[in-house]
Amino acid sequence: MTDRTCTPKVPTRAELEYAHRRALELNPSNAQRSRIIERTPPGRRGGKRRLIIDLNSRWPVTGIRLTVRFLDGPPTDLKKKLLLHMNAWGKTANVEFVPTSGDAHVRISRLDRPDSVAGYWSYVGTQILGIRSQSRPTMNLEGFTMSMPESEFKRVVRHEAGHTLGFEHEHMRKELVRLIDRNKAIRFFDVNQGWTAQETDEQVLTPLDTRSTMGTTEADPLSIMCYQLPGAIMKNGKPIIGGRDINTKDFAFAASCYPKKVSRPRTVR
């Protein structure tokens, strides 16, 4: 069995615009750049290895408490286990996912169809606020049950929770980009994301030495947020899996985004 990979999820323009307004209310420093216009800011070469974060979709540095609701009524033990793995980030960061049966910031489904929502994905950071209907998921964990191996809870659930906290995929390394079949990739992201060829070029096909974020160009291939790519778009048919758990650098970066000493996490309103 090959590992399933996460497919980047981007809200519609209208959803993004609403989410952007809310993101500015919550965290005025999100005004530093507009993701709607530009996905990656110009940066410098070099610097330490770290995750990238979407500045435009960051939760407040004071920490966050996000409510979570499961849309399809999974058993209690599974709900507990999913929350446990999402809360793994709370080891170093001032973040907390708490279950609710009412309106929730984070809504989790396990849909396997249609193709546009199947698979593993989450919207990034405050972009989840752009998905205003309480019946729509902000995260999908297709087919997750208690019989999934522990390693999949670490690899997938922690990764998707990382997106919800505002962490985007780690940069592509040149040696990985070289393995991608451009035509297959363009078709794949057209079907799955509605991306134009140009968007797929920017998001997936541009290696890290010509694209940079937050002033770094060196990706951490062992980061839990390392870019994941499905086998279907690779020349050799083998998926890029990325990190298998939150590593020390991920924990340190999460702590720097949402430091614990500031205050107790606050519920987002």
Ligand SMILES: [Zn+2]
């Ligand atoms: Zn992902």
